[in-house]
Structures are given as structure tokens and as C-alpha cells.
Amino acid sequence: MTMDTAASRSAFTAWLRSRWLPVTVIAVVLVFGLYYPVGMLIAHKIDDRMDYEVPAAELPAGGSRTVAMAAALIDREVNRNGWVANDPFFMPGSMLDNMPNYQLGMIHALGRFAFQLVDQIGRTRGSSQTDRDLQEAAGLLQYSGTKWIFDFSTSLLPTAKSEEQYRKARASLLNYNQRLSTGNAVFERRADNLQATLERIALDIGSASAAIDRRIQDGNATFIDWEADDVFYSVKGQMYAYYLILRELKQDYPNLVRDRELAGTWDQMLASFAAGASLKPLVVWNAKPDAFILPNHLGSTGFYVERSRTQIYEIINILQK
Template sequence: MGMLDKARDSAQSLRNKWAYRDTGSTVGTPAGKSGRSWVPNIEGVWLRRSAIILAILLIVYYPLGAWWTHKVDDNLNFEIQTEVLPGQSRAVAITADLIDREVNQNNWVANNPFFLPASILDNMPNFQKGVIAALARFSFELTDQLGRTRGSSEADSDLQSAAGLLQYPGDVWVWDPTVSLAPTATSEAQYRQAMRKLRTYNSRLAAGDATFQKRADNLLATLDRIALDIGSTSAVLDRHVLERSGFALDSQADDVFYFTKGQVYGYALILRELRRDFDALIVERELGDAWDELTLSMEQTVDLNPWVIIDGAPDSQFVPSHLSAQGFYLLRARTQLREITNILLK
């Protein structure tokens, strides 16, 4: 082959290489290698890693935070935390201390927004709302019965304020855009104010500037209202059992169970202290044994503490009905309350 042929072949080879070159190549980039920047690839890696880290944090944050916060405080030995002075009411003192414990010490969780881990809790907030429901009912009886001389006399201003404040819903946070764009009073702020009003009233009792009537008719009316409230709760239990029992996994059964548990717990402590407030009357009417039986039934209701609330049929052989068991003790306590009020009528 001559020199001319070799030169022609070399030129053809160069033309072929140019025709099939890597169009993504740039000056200084080897053939077959992409000329794209490495920065977007690094950004993608960091985005993926950040998403994984965020998911892990959420998985740890909510369960661990909820576990740390969770506390169904059903201690029946909880005692009054402050000194009760002569003339003061022990029932009023325990009411204020229960508010303080649930709102300030255990932290009120029923209104926690979604970004706090306790927002996923279910049993604790229902228990707390049940406790407050009992205290709210009793505060009405303080206003209407125990804290005034007669029905026609003026209601005590501190008791009236406390009763109104305890009616505030338990799930109100500082801001709810579905209601208003403006900030609002939180549930715990209202309950703290109610606690202060109750303690102010008790201080005035010690100073002789307020009234706490220890007559039989006042106690009878108060116990009657508590019995009615317990009866209303038993009706809720009964309706739930009739309409929804038979499904072992019932997402609403634990809500009803723990609300009832909290309500009965609140009443159990109030009734314990009312017995001490009305000790002379209870001895005079020989109510000690009946009150002991009432206390036992209330405590048995509170002591029900299954790991998982199961709403089986009442006649099920293998699947329990925890609401039916709770309702049994609740109705027993209501019957014993009626027995006490019948004795007071005589």
C-alpha cells in the first residue's frame, strides 16, 4: 500500500470517529463520560438521607414522647396536698388539688396539637376529661346547695365562677383556625382559674366570710345529683354495649371506658372527703356501713385496668366485655348512693 492510500485511510478513520463521537462530551472530558455536573447527584443523596433521618426521628419522637407523657393517675390514696384549716371544706380542697395535679403536674394533654407527641394518646386524655367532668358537676352542687344558706340566697361568686370555668371544653388549644383566627383561652388556663377560685373560697371559709352548709338536705341533694350523673354515664355504657359489642377491636370502647374511669375516680375522692366534712351527720344517721359499701364499689370500678379494652358481647364465652363489667360496678355504686339518700330522707 502506498503512502497516498495510508493517508486516505487515516483521513477516513478520523471522519468516522468524528461522526460517532459522544455528543455529551466536553473539552477535557474523556470520551464516553457524561459532562453533567456532579452537584445535582450529591443533592439527591442528601435529600434521600434527610428524608430517612426525618422519618426515623418521627418514628422515635411520637412513640417515645407519648410513652414518656402517658399517665392514667388513678391513685385512690391521693390525699389533700395542702393543710386544711378549721372551717374549710375537705371536699373543696381535694377538688382544687385534683385540678392542680391533672393540669400542672401530669400536664393536660386532651388539647395537645398534632406536633406534640402526646397528641396520639387516647386513654390519658379521656381519663382527664372524665375527672374534670366529675369536678364540674360537684362545683355546681357547691354553688347551688352546699355553698349557700338556702336556695333563695345569693350564690357565692367564687363558686359560681369556678363552676362556669370547669364547663370549658377540654380540647381547646391556644389557637383553632376552624373557630377563629384570633388566639383563645386554653382549657388548662380556664381550669387553673377555677382552681384559684375554689382555693379562694376555702380561704374565705376559714376566715368566716363564706358558707358551707352541713345540713342533711344539702348532702342529700348533692348525692342525688351525683347519682343522676352516674346514671347518665351508665346509660352511655349500656347504649355502646347494645349497639357496638361483639367486635373485639372497637376504637371507641376505650374512650368510653377511660372517661367513665376518670369520672368515677373523681367522684370517689370527692365522696371520701364529703364523708369527713359531714362526719357528725353520718355518725348521727348511722350511715358508716352504707358509705363503706359505696366506697368499695367506687374503688372496684376504678381498679378495673385491663391492658386492652375489649368490647365483646356480654354473654361471650371467650371475649370479655370490659364495658359490661364497668357498668355492673357503676350501677352498684349508684344503687348504694340511693340507699344513703333514702336514709337521709327519714
């Protein structure tokens, strides 16, 4: 029995030696054939939980819930879920399409809101000094989300990765919130500050609506529009980030919401943002708006974008009275 086993092993070893090249090729094909698909499945995560809450440790007493949410979203997407928009070609995440656009859409919204923190909410008047932490965070959030260690289109030298810049932005937001909790920073809760912030958000999602319209016009002439999902998930990311920001903003302005009787209108607006951010088609279709069989998911998203925008302006009108 032992001799038979040894003979079998010897025969198998001889067979491998005689066929080492095809065996090696097959092994390499199997490894790489599994590396990308399995890696993509592991990396892919579109986190659109509407009940997402800021970790208690990141919300100091007396701080802003909205600022804490912005910092928490950066932490979640960069450190916990993993930033994939800048993955190089040898990483499985580089083959993903929907998740990168979703993350980029979220960062876009957070970056736009950060500007409002600098210009409106985080200073007493337009002529007062801007907050250093908010200004730094706003600048860092404008950094391209697709930058890896090397960007040969601009330089042969290493450059700052997107994640590094966003982590710095998060640190600045947390530092501002900590100073706010101790009375060493400003968070204006006047109606005109909130109104100006809402106006900028309305303008930004108006741009998203325009992007949807352009994609519908340019892409529905073909049976499969390969760029429709890029626009869809980018807008979905914006809507999701704005939903959470606006949800917390309501908590940061409790007296104003109560005095102007905004609670009902605000909740309706949040419901529209949530509906737009919750769409999860298996395949994103960009058929003609009057198509009989295939849907137009961009049109569906566009409806909720415009509805949300209209409801923001309803709140703005109430604040103006």
C-alpha cells in the same frame, strides 16, 4: 496512623456529601419515628391512686376537705401530669387516646360537683345569694377540655386554652376555701343539702351507665370496637373523681354521718366506686355480654357504676328518715 485516620474521615465526609439526601431522609424518619412513640410514653399517665391526699398546704384549718380535693385534682392533672386532651397534632400527646378521656371524665365529674357547691352546699338557703368564687369555678369547669390556643372552627383569633380556664377555676376554689376557713363563706352541713348533692351525683353516674349501655349495644357487633376504650376511660375518670370527692365529703359531714349511722353504708359505696375506678385492662374489649372467650370490660365497669348508684340511693333513703 494519623494519615490513615485523616484519610478515613475524608472518605466518610465525601460519602456523606454524595449521599446527603438519603442520609437526611433517614435521619428525619428516625427522629420523627422516635418523637411520637417516645413522647407518648413520657406523656402518658393515668393516675388512679386511691390513697391520693390533698397537699397539707392546700387544706386550711376550718376549710372544706372536699373543695380542697377538687382543687388538688385540677392541679395534679393540669399542672403536674400535664393536660393532653387539647394537645395539637404536632405534640405526642395528641396521639394518646386513653389518658385524654380519663382526664375529661374527671373534669366532667368535678364540674358537676361544682354546681352542687353553688346550688346546695355553698349557700344557706335556695333564696340566698350564691358564692361568687364557687359560681366562677363552676362556670369555668364547664369549658371544653379540648380547646387549644386556636380553634379555627369558631374563629381565626387566639382563644383561651382549657388549662387556663381550669387553673382559674382552681384559684376560685382555693379562694373560697380560704374565706371559709376565716368564716367569710358558707358550707352548709344540713342533711337536705347533702341529700340533694348525692341525688345529683347519682343522676350523673346514671348518665354514665346509659353511655355504657349505648356503646355495648352499638359496638359489640364488631371484633374490635375502637370507641369502647373512649367510654371506658371517660367513665373511669368520673368514678375516680367521685370516689375522692365522696371520700372527703364524708369527712366534711362527720356529725351527720355519726348521727345517722352512715359510716358503714358510706364505706361500702366508696368501695364500689374504687372498684370501678381501679379496673386496668390491657386492652378494652367490648365483646357480647355472653361471649365465651373475650370479656366485656364496659359491662364490668357498668356493674360497679350501677352498684355505686344503688348505694348512693341507700344513703339518700337514710337521710330522708
